[in-house]
Amino acid sequence: MEIRPTTDQDLDVFVDTLHAAFGRFPETPTEGGGVWWAALEMDRSLLAMTADGRPVGTAAAYSFELTLPGEILVPATGVTAVGVLPSHRRKGVLSAMMRQQLTDLRARGEFLSVLLATEAVIYRRFGYGPATYTQRLTVPRRQAALAPSRARGTADAPATGPDPGSVELLRRSECGEILEEVYDRYRRAQPGALSRPHRWWTVGAGQPPVSPAPRYVAVHRDTDGVPDGYASYSTESGTLTVDETIAIDDAGFTALARFLLGHDLVAEVVFDHFPREHPLRWQLADFRAGQVSGDMDWLWVRLLDVPRALTARGWSMDGELVLDVDDPFLGEHGRYLLTVQDGKADCVRTDREPDLSLDVSDLGSVYLGGTAPSTLVRAGHIRAHRPGAAVLADAFFRAERPPHCLHWF
Numbered sequence: 181m182e183i184r185p186t187t188d189q190d191l192d193v194f195v196d197t198l199h200a201a202f203g204r205f206p207e208t209p210t211e212g213g214g215v216w217w218a219a220l221e222m223d224r225s226l227l228a229m230t231a232d233g234r235p236v237g238t239a240a241a242y243s244f245e246l247t248l249p250g251e252i253l254v255p256a257t258g259v260t261a262v263g264v265l266p267s268h269r270r271k272g273v274l275s276a277m278m279r280q281q282l283t284d285l286r287a288r289g290e291f292l293s294v295l296l297a298t299e300a301v302i303y304r305r306f307g308y309g310p311a312t313y314t315q316r317l318t319v320p321r322r323q324a325a326l327a328p329s330r331a332r333g334t335a336d337a338p339a340t341g342p343d344p345g346s347v348e349l350l351r352r353s354e355c356g357e358i359l360e361e362v363y364d365r366y367r368r369a370q371p372g373a374l375s376r377p378h379r380w381w382t383v384g385a386g387q388p389p390v391s392p393a394p395r396y397v398a399v400h401r402d403t404d405g406v407p408d409g410y411a412s413y414s415t416e417s418g419t420l421t422v423d424e425t426i427a428i429d430d431a432g433f434t435a436l437a438r439f440l441l442g443h444d445l446v447a448e449v450v451f452d453h454f455p456r457e458h459p460l461r462w463q464l465a466d467f468r469a470g471q472v473s474g475d476m477d478w479l480w481v482r483l484l485d486v487p488r489a490l491t492a493r494g495w496s497m498d499g500e501l502v503l504d505v506d507d508p509f510l511g512e513h514g515r516y517l518l519t520v521q522d523g524k525a526d527c528v529r530t531d532r533e534p535d536l537s538l539d540v541s542d543l544g545s546v547y548l549g550g551t552a553p554s555t556l557v558r559a560g561h562i563r564a565h566r567p568g569a570a571v572l573a574d575a576f577f578r579a580e581r582p583p584h585c586l587h588w589f
């Protein structure tokens with residue numbers, strides 16, 4: 181078995197092998213004309229070849245930027261297009277590709293890798309842990325009224341009052357640039373969000389609204405007329421389904437939610453790719469009106485360099501924490517003293533007694549602040565070495581808002 185890097189000339193054989201692994205026939209354009217694999221970076225992909233030169237496995241990598249807590253943007257590799265032919269499974273092909281890929285990433289100086297997993301049982305062994313979550317929020321229209329704000333005397337109370345901005349209805353085909361610009365502003369302040377490189381928009385890769393499927397788009401504009409939010413949606417059989425609703429601030433989000441929830445001739449509004457702990461549920465006058473379903477893991481995170489990753493993110497609490505981190509797939513182990521002052525961390529090797537001992541995949545899960553270390557202590561996956569250590573770690577890792585990733589790759 182040989183694992184070899186690919187070039188642009190390998191695109192057809194790569195996609196063909198990948199589709200055979202997924203049991204699909206050769207690629208057809210996605211709904212609306214975009215092509216799913218059009219954004220592949222063939223200079224970052226791998227093919228697994230048998231000794232007689234037949235391709236049996238694929239793995240690719242996208243170059244993204246990930247937003248960390250503290251509105252810090254760092255490079256992150258998005259692992260994708262992983263597949264092994266059904267005839268060659270459970271013989272270590274994926275393991276060999278993962279080892280090669282992680283080694284290559286380190287050689288490039290990368291310290292974070294992320295992916296979306298088809299099955300949740302595959303990637304923990306390679307050091308990835310689920311770090312952001314997604315759910316679907318369904319609101320029946322007859323229960324869709326928003327409550328007036330209860331905050332008194334603050335100018336910036338979340339707007340459930342009149343919207344000083346405006347909402348304009350456009351077609352997806354006429355507002356690609358607006359979507360790209362607003363998404364880019366939004367993702368810079370949202371922990372867990374990934375960049376959508378310009379190429380994704382130009383080739384219409386991925387899912388709506390990046391791919392140009394027919395959609396209505398409600399664009400929110402601020403008082404100066406500058407777009408600062410959008411909701412991309414379609415309606416069918418009395419259900420209005422929103423692909424994604426994003427806004428630069430809560431007032432813009434509320435205005436878009438009011439627009440969607442006030443849509444005539446629909447019985448329910450379904451918000452796809454919705455974050456956990458979103459204020460909209462609290463804005464509904466009837467708290468039970470927002471029905472949550474499809475709650476699942478989304479972005480999985482893998483730390484390739486623990487000190488670099490820990491010093492890269494912002495921290496909202498000063499103090500010290502000692503983490504004993506095991507990385508069985510790469511055969512590594514390290515104990516680190518994390519010292520945070522004024523929101524910036526220093527991270528060095530130490531012999532001090534640890535506060536927590538954890539697997540690198542669990543460090544990936546808590547890294548963006550979307551999973552509390554104490555939950556994994558209670559689950560029996562992280563070991564707390566003294567009373568109070570888990571609560572201290574919870575306070576350290578928490579982000580300014582729950583991490584969320586909308587991007588489908």
Ligand SMILES: CC(=O)SCCNC(=O)CCNC(=O)[C@H](O)C(C)(C)COP(=O)(O)OP(=O)(O)OC[C@H]1O[C@@H](n2cnc3c(N)ncnc32)[C@H](O)[C@@H]1OP(=O)(O)O
Binds near residue numbers: 259302
């Ligand atoms: C980021 C993405 O692109 S996600 C897309 C993942 N791809 C798919 O789901 C496509 C369909 N599935 C496949 O192509 C293959 O089954 C793959 C890629 C998931 C696994 O490839 P394989 O070459 O069979 O994996 P490999 O032999 O290296 O397995 C390593 C270990 O993971 C386990 N494993 C791998 N896949 C699975 C699975 N789907 N379910 C349970 N265990 C699995 C193996 O049993 C093995 O365990 P062991 O080390 O205890 O023996």
